[in-house]
Amino acid sequence: MRNPIATLRNRWSDSDARTDGGEPASERSFLDRDSVRSAPFWVPPFLLVGLFVYGAVVWNFFLSLTDFSGIGEPDYSDLDVENYFVAFSDPVDGFLSMFGMGGEVSGGTPAWSDLTVDPVWNSLGNTLALMIGFSAVCLALGLLLAILVDRGIRFENTFRTIYLLPMSLSFVVTAKFWLYMYNPQTGLINIALGVFGIGPVQIVQNPDLKLGAVAFALIWQFSGYAMIVYLAALRGIPSSHFEAARVDGASTIKMYWRVIVPQLRTATVSALVVITVFALKAFDFLFSMYGGYQPGPSADILATRMVREAYANQNWAYGSTIAVILFVMALCIVAPYIYSQYRRGEL
């Protein structure tokens, strides 16, 4: 191994004699460096983001280690991970309960509370189910729509707009709209089911259909986004690939499956990241649909649980604990994406 100090010295001396007649770098003052000269542009946003985003994340983590509840000031002198033990208490039954198995899940009574505090297993299970179900179907549907729209159909722009339009609506609007759609008497869903002799089905408060109904509405809202991302990626594939596949005698399905879809990896990953993050944020939707942050045990997600603990019960530290759990989940989705981007040299 070469001596790093020697290497550095070599570089130093190299730069003394520049053959291109430029100014020797060593004599360039600190203030002349590009990074320093551009500082007025990057330092303010860097500090603002650092303080208000990452600073808040770190602060929130410390808050989750305190016993802060009610009004007053958090006490940072006595930090422990008790809240995480409460959140994941009764791990075996709790974990099994996410798959509808195991016995009754018991909570814990942390030092800051007189009441028993439930663990997060139920809402964690619902959040995972919503996230996986919603994003998988959303991507599949988006891809299908993108391929169909890309086939050179008539009124292509109109269709594209129609599919994308729901995304421009707020969660509050779509939640009220779907509440109406799921109405057993007058809702379109039940009228459509009635054609096949099914129903009328009670959907909104049905423990078996509740979460599915929420996922369905979110799919309706966001599959248009997946479509646009895929469509952009499809347009980026040279037409020679399609032609070559055709010349080789591939059927349409085989052409897409073997040649085109494998090239959509980047698009899939970037759409997936955005869509799963939307699933984590489905709070607004549930809040509007069920008139508060009590959507019931079969649709309770971490976000509603977090707001309930923090704002209804003023259990700030426990709310922060749930926020950290949500943050870690979001990180698990975003980190592999950023790492793969980094490896491909796109960062």
Added chain:
Amino acid sequence: MSSDMNGDGLSRRTVLASAAAAGATGLAGCSSLTGGGGDEPENPIELLHAWSSGDGNAAVAALIEGFQEAHPDVEFAEEPVNGAARSNLDNVISNRLQANDPPSTFQTWPGATLEKFGEAYADIEGEVWTDDLKENYLPGPKEQAKLDGTYVTVPLNIHRINNLFYNTAVLEEAGVDPESLSSPADVVDACAAVAENTDAVPFAQQTSGSWSTIQLWETVLLAQAGIDGYEAFIQGEGDVDQVRSALENVVELSEYYPSDSSSISFTEANTMVMEGDAAFIHQGDWAAGAYSGDDEFNYGEDWGQVTYPGSEGSYLLNMDSFPYFDNNPSPEATKTFLSYCGTTDAQVRFNREKGSIPPRKDADVSELNTFQQDQYDDFTSADSQPPSIQHGLAVSTGIKTNITSAFSGFLEDYDADATAEALVGAFE
């Protein structure tokens, strides 16, 4: 051209000047925050409330108008918190208390809800709660104005929860006499008669949110277990059999809900009664507010109200109140305002618009409508005035969250056994 340039320069100067003025105002605002005591003139009263529309807004406007007539020298800065929902208002208060910057007062439920910001309130016995108030508030509301035995808030109005409203024409068609009902079980039988003899929905109810079901259950519990059983439950010593029995009654009633109860709101359920599509509705007396807005739908002729069968003699309370914060930005003015809210003049003005009744027993209610007068008679002659669970008087917020969770599960599967266990366990 040159005149344009001049214009440009002038406007720029104007902008600068106004920016400076804005900055100065901001500074003035800061300095006025630090004041508030001593000989300095007081800050205006800052009242935060969620009555940003409808009857609530008209009521609070009437209240403030009356206050300004009586005390023209006291300045007022009323501030509706947008988003209307009370939980949002609580969040605002919570944030301001964390920042040690409380408003003068705000709209809150009295009773156990006061525990949420307990340390922030101050004793106003003597200054606001004079002998006059103590003498003229009935025991129920007076109890709810106290936090751990200390008077901290002034109740302004009373909504009743244990009502059963009905559409007269539908009940006549079904052959049901509402006055003859004497227990929650009778209500179920009456619903069966309505279902059999008419096309109307027997019992209008919304189940997309849990609040309507919680207040129905608490009414049935009061009717079945009596005031002692009800008081025992809210003390955390409830009898699980009584709780289950009340839930079972609700399960039986749910057979007679509209089939789309989970997709409709309270307003839609109430409209069903107004349009003759439903026979009964159990609600707080704000339901009557909607009826009085309809000239074709009159009290005594088209609709009527009975005390929820079985709960006669009790007036199940839901109240709003204005508490007094310690560290008050406008101590004297706030006390003047709260004292005014304790007068019959203020309470009649407010409740005339709100559709509720005054908590004082000596109010002249001739200015209120006939229905309110009847309710007021019931109130002043009631044996007990128990606090509502759903409307935050009876239990602290943590317990109420547990109760609401139990009911959000109940709405999914109507499992009376499991819910009864969860309700009794809500206090642990």
